[in-house]
Amino acid sequence: MAGYTALTADDRAIMLDAIGVESIEDLFDGIPAGVRLGRPIDLPPGEPEQAVYAELRRLAERNVSADDEITFLGAGMYDHYVPAIVDMLMSRSEFLTPYTPYQPEVSQGGLQVMFEYQTAISELTGLPVSNASVYDGPSAVGAAAYMAKLANRRAKVLVSRGVHPHSRETLDTLAVGYGTEVVEIGLDDGVTDLESLQASLSDDVSAVILQQPNFLGAIEDVRSFADAAREHGALVICAVDPLTLGVLAAPGHQGADLVVGEGQSLGNRLDFGGPSFGFFAATEKHIRSMPGRIAGETTDADGRRGFVLTLQTREQHIRREKATSNICTSQALNALGGVVYLSWLGRRGIVEIGELMLQRTHYARETLASIEGIEKLHDRPVVREFGLRLDVGGADAVTRVLERCAVGGVNAGFALGREYDEYGDGLLVAITEQRSREDIDRLAEVLEAAVAAERAAASAEVAA
């Protein structure tokens, strides 16, 4: 008996008899000979639980996790603390193992969680309508541009170069399918170039896409962009880190029509990039063209309050080729983690944690920028992340500096040259509530030494 099956020889005999066949093989008669595998599957034999666990442990130990170093790596996913109640609730059978709530009478738990999640996302983003999750942040950006296209049928979208590179690349990939032209708007001194945007706006622009804070951690002036876009009837899509929304203005209050983003910072693990969740919020008028599940409130036959999946006529299982999206399975459990986290954080906590990140980020930026050979990438206000320029001689040298820091037990951040040619000497440093002043001071120490060593090595090379 393998594969968590339960049938004994007796069971099998009784069952085959009831079916009226001789053997299990007979049940596969319908598969034509020409397409049969005709040999055993070429995979190793199964192993006991203890052996499989040991192997997974071996693999885990070959990774350097955020538990193993002091990490300032962010660039889209962040080392935030996940409170224990999130794990506990996400692992309850009742939340972990059901399917999408197709039978609402026995799914009120999951449905109400979605309703609460939607409420929280709506509060954070400042928009009245949220769906119950999409895959992740970048795919949410792609989905938002698709929705814009469905809404106004215009030919192109303008996307800020400050939007996460993965979001931009996902947008490019998907836009080829639904036939939207993607035009990039450059950065100027760390933030999206408003003039360049204005120059690119026209009546065939479906949407303008910004990120807040942008990939460099800088705070964008969302309202100005929204005003500009609105003049041309373009929708404004804003990707945002929800955990900054205790201190940063809600894009929905600043004119954004769609607010989307990556939910990992809300109680989800790093998990090497997934699963987490994407969120997707919109103004009222777009409710019937949103992608994904939406939970709605209603009453039962006796008048009790209850929740259902609503507006399903948007969805693929009802509307098929006319659906507003193809999404089916999304990230419900991760969204549960999100709303539990937000409940734990609470109305005051969301402000406090934002303020803490803001202050520590400022401290870190000033401390690091005062080191010989290091300067700020730009002077714009930042929150939770910021860019530096390392005067070490370009992208390869930055990589070597990072390696030197890693030896000292510090992951100094993300080498911007991996995604931005123009910032080959750039380093992106993320600061969460997990990084204390002590950690930051340690980073300063290690980074200072690494930069100095790299510069010394470079001048030695020049001298030689």
Added chain:
Amino acid sequence: MAGYTALTADDRAIMLDAIGVESIEDLFDGIPAGVRLGRPIDLPPGEPEQAVYAELRRLAERNVSADDEITFLGAGMYDHYVPAIVDMLMSRSEFLTPYTPYQPEVSQGGLQVMFEYQTAISELTGLPVSNASVYDGPSAVGAAAYMAKLANRRAKVLVSRGVHPHSRETLDTLAVGYGTEVVEIGLDDGVTDLESLQASLSDDVSAVILQQPNFLGAIEDVRSFADAAREHGALVICAVDPLTLGVLAAPGHQGADLVVGEGQSLGNRLDFGGPSFGFFAATEKHIRSMPGRIAGETTDADGRRGFVLTLQTREQHIRREKATSNICTSQALNALGGVVYLSWLGRRGIVEIGELMLQRTHYARETLASIEGIEKLHDRPVVREFGLRLDVGGADAVTRVLERCAVGGVNAGFALGREYDEYGDGLLVAITEQRSREDIDRLAEVLEAAVAAERAAASAEVAA
């Protein structure tokens, strides 16, 4: 707000008003001035969850756990694999957070688990009656001797030197209280000396206490001892490792009246020694003098099958000074882990795992005993553990050998000299299903080198 409390300033005002006092302080009026603390508690201030978790991680990392080395350390607790479903079920709120099932109508889950646990222990031990757990193995031995005393009011117990030293010491400690004289019966070639026991038996012997397998891993001839004891009307108490009872005869079938033991090997973690659970099984006639909770089957007002705590008139909360024991809170959750583990292991698994340990133990013993400078402690059949003699010059040298092995990532076992003066050169090696042949071969390699090095160092010293 700290301490997981919820009262806001508003709440407090309303509540104080309802009570009719001015301040919370007033509620403590009844504490006389002379006994007041009169200063703040001298402990550090509280910390956020993330900081406390970080500190607990720091402490954890200062321990070398069974995950960090290949360990052959046993001597009462063993590195068995704990299946994931045990953790999952033990952490379900419904099992984790209730009190002792005083209200059976809303505690059928816990009560039925106890009933199932009792059934499993009864099957393992070969005795019809089990309680729902005691603290641990050693305290179970102490409790068994007390029960023997209640049963026959005799003056002394005979305890084999093969019984776990902690059990013997616990027995000594408790026996001082209830006034029983403890006489030790020595070992002969690894097992309890039957002749010496026979010589010590008399009509004032309340009970004879054995362990199966004994502390040295050797298989005792329980039946012969039971026959001898019975002749003098003494009860036979057998402590046993339950995980060997798929291959070793049930002591209850060999004449033991009480079978007790440490339950850690049944799906419980090492936890630096606890919590795990002790089990306690007896023949029918002792049911009304057992210590601890016992779940019993009954019916409800409508005739439904149900379970209750039964025979409570034995217990302290009813009988007070006449109770058969003072035990109240025991180890229910750990016993749940035990019965889930046994269900997972199953009727065939308990035999298979016993057989596996038996075979690998034999292999390890033969392999190690063939190393230069190492010999078997005795030739008796063993299961799951065995003793070796290291010809390195005594207890201190054995400790140094162990340290050398530790440097090689192997915990070679328990230095018998820590508990047995007569085995100063002894090493006790435990083999569980987690220790593969590869692990054993690695132990052989490391131990061989360590013994050789120690011998070389010793002769160098002699030469110098």
Added chain:
Amino acid sequence: MSSLDHSQTRQQRERATTIFEKGAPGRRAFRAPDLDVPRVDALIPEGSRRAEGPRLPEASEPEIVRHYVNLSKRNFDLDSGFYPLGSCTMKHNPRLHERAAALPGHSRLHPLQDPRRAQGALELMFNLQESLAELAGLPHVSMQPSAGSHGELAGVLLTRAYYADRGEQRTKVLTPDSAHGTNPATVTMAGYEVVKVALDADGGVDVGDLRAKADESVACLMLTNPSTLGIFDPNIEEIAQIVHGVGATLYYDGANLNAVMGYTRPGDMGFDIVHFNLHKTFTQPHGGGGPGAGPIAVSDRIEPYLPRPQVVRRPPAVNGGPRTPPTFDLDHDRPKSIGKLRGFHGNYGVFVRTYAYIRSLGAEGLKEVSEVSVLNANYLLARLRETCGDRLPLAFGERCMHEFVLSGAPLKKELGIRTLDLAKRLLDHGFHPPTVYFPLVVEEALLVEPTETETRETLDEFADAIAAIIAEAEEDPEIAKNAPYTTPVRRLDEAGAAKRPRVREILPD
């Protein structure tokens, strides 16, 4: 006067209140770390500073725990009962997988960690790609898609890229009537026109219709095999010939792979692209609607277009200095790639679980999965046909693969009981109902998939419950029509919900 209404359960008695309605102003669970750096004011420009914080809940930790624990009890779940939801493969979710995925080396690993310091994760992904390739019978795998529909989108975009690269203009994608809704929806999103292919009398693809519609304008045929009717298409070879004959690609919707492992593979059947639903066949828990993962396997000709980055194994370096690429690496250098479908590398946490599952079962175990899932389905079918075959007939044929479709049409016609009523009444019996009203080609459809991890006893109990409900309906159809009675809420007004959508809690200011 009773202090309680005994006609209702406690859950029914209590009004559902959200976490936003609980707690009180000022309550909290979180405690912020102390500010350990000098405070600086005005770090955020005025216009970008939030004036009033979002109205998140204000509750103590005990309140939050109780709220969600009690909410969880308003869910039916697989760990508590039988969940024969067709097409969804609700098989047992081993907890080993959760334990393994939670190891900090996996769960606390940053996706942008230097590949040299993420060798375990990359090795796992690489090995998993190899395993999935073997199961697909197709050599190349991308782990990036996050669900089945995401895999479909990847697949159709790959097809598009393939033709674009060849300079071919194709505009249509064929799907049979029995296709899952995600298939046609995907086609639209990928900018193709959907063309439906009819089914033949046995529930398979109507080969004549296919032949008629297959021409040079067709980019792809998307197929599930066994289909959503639980039938293995006997004409699969001919179908593949026709599709390939016009130069189109063949896409395999892998949702039903659970039926055929060890017997046949999409690649063996001629498919070019296949997605896996790791949350079906490979037992990632469904989480009430995700997360899942929908990796794809493709043939050589599609490979150049796969999403970026790919996990690769590099040949061992000759002079392994610090600048040598690591053994397992991320290959971003894929000039023809369609690009990215999402952030980072896909749902890695799901991969860990799948990896554990494949290692636990091995080659034989995976074959046993398919065998027992088919045996269980056929046994349950036999039991149901025996007791209520006339009221609830099998839609097509005599037997099935891992699932089967019954038609509730006779029940509706003869007793006035709709499939929905039957489903709701099953809730009272403690079972999750099968999938209802899908596939669309069967009137009053009931799609039943027991999976391999259920016992014979459970199948018997389920069959008995269906029989009891039908017997009950023969006498009094009203009972089923008003079911359920015992659930936390009773039948819900879905139309009302859609008419005036209330999709968030209204909060006091």
Added chain:
Amino acid sequence: MSSLDHSQTRQQRERATTIFEKGAPGRRAFRAPDLDVPRVDALIPEGSRRAEGPRLPEASEPEIVRHYVNLSKRNFDLDSGFYPLGSCTMKHNPRLHERAAALPGHSRLHPLQDPRRAQGALELMFNLQESLAELAGLPHVSMQPSAGSHGELAGVLLTRAYYADRGEQRTKVLTPDSAHGTNPATVTMAGYEVVKVALDADGGVDVGDLRAKADESVACLMLTNPSTLGIFDPNIEEIAQIVHGVGATLYYDGANLNAVMGYTRPGDMGFDIVHFNLHKTFTQPHGGGGPGAGPIAVSDRIEPYLPRPQVVRRPPAVNGGPRTPPTFDLDHDRPKSIGKLRGFHGNYGVFVRTYAYIRSLGAEGLKEVSEVSVLNANYLLARLRETCGDRLPLAFGERCMHEFVLSGAPLKKELGIRTLDLAKRLLDHGFHPPTVYFPLVVEEALLVEPTETETRETLDEFADAIAAIIAEAEEDPEIAKNAPYTTPVRRLDEAGAAKRPRVREILPD
């Protein structure tokens, strides 16, 4: 004919079946590792070899999971509802503690690991000893006892060792009538005679009676303060004087420590020995009856007799070579020790949780615990006195500490409703009842302890439920007498269970 009996819930309808009745011969979850060494026969002597294995369950993993998950749903638990079980301190159990205790460095640490390689565990235990000493106001701590009653036993055995060492013969231990059952039971097990001390009119120790009974034959007075009546004994100083006056020791049953942290300490009151219930005051989850831990703190004169080994901190070594003792160590060299009370070092996993709790709360948080627990108790008391003070009066005094005792005597006399009936009816309202029929000195006692982690709203709801039940009983007492109605089973036949004990499942051979 309905297919179901709607007068019952599903749980009520289903017969309870044990895991031994589930499954089928040959089913299994465990898979053994392959035998990787040469097989040798007859390794066990014939007479010691088991002929037929124990009849353990034979079930698949999914069956086991479903069985226990469904069983769990037949429990009431603290995470789901209010649990005001007096004397048990059912406060919120933070999950942080479970997470911390599960870290492999703690949970996978062998108790016999070389102390050099267990420095984290020993440091934790040492620090915890220090914290508990501060809270007890007594300088020395042993972590070994596994529960309150185990701590009591340790305490009385320590007293015995102390007198034995001094050559004094004492034979009696005093306990007040309100003492918990473990107190007298412990006394007997430790070989002393129990002598009861009367209570005075206010529920405190009758000082006159104490004075009369306290003489040189008395070894100890065991006291809970606040007592199990929730009353802080105002005469504690005099009591201590009397006991110490005859040379006896004073033992503090720490079950009620939750009431007084930051206000007073057992040591300040004159106690010599105190046990803590880490599963009460320090929120170790109760687990349906353990595990707990009952560490003890003692005064200087008792210290030499503490159990072995003790965790100690060694002064930093001058020349720290490999043979230097580690900083934190186990001291076995305690010649006057009473020895061991159990294996190894106590319930370490519980210590990790307690440590986390004390670090989370800190000095102020612990004081707030006591303040709010007392405030909550007094508020609930005030609410109950307001609505049903005549039917359910407070047994003693006007106010309380962290818990209070009501007497159901009027209710019984006037309406024929016993405290038991009230408790059972509370179950229908979704509350766990308070402790009933304890302490024994109050007729029809109801001992209510809300704890500090409950909200005001919860206390109000509970008070309302009690009021509703009493109002209901005024009209129709039969309802309460036959309660509960909505639980998985209804009132159980306890007498029958005790008469013909069935304490295990009967199995087929």
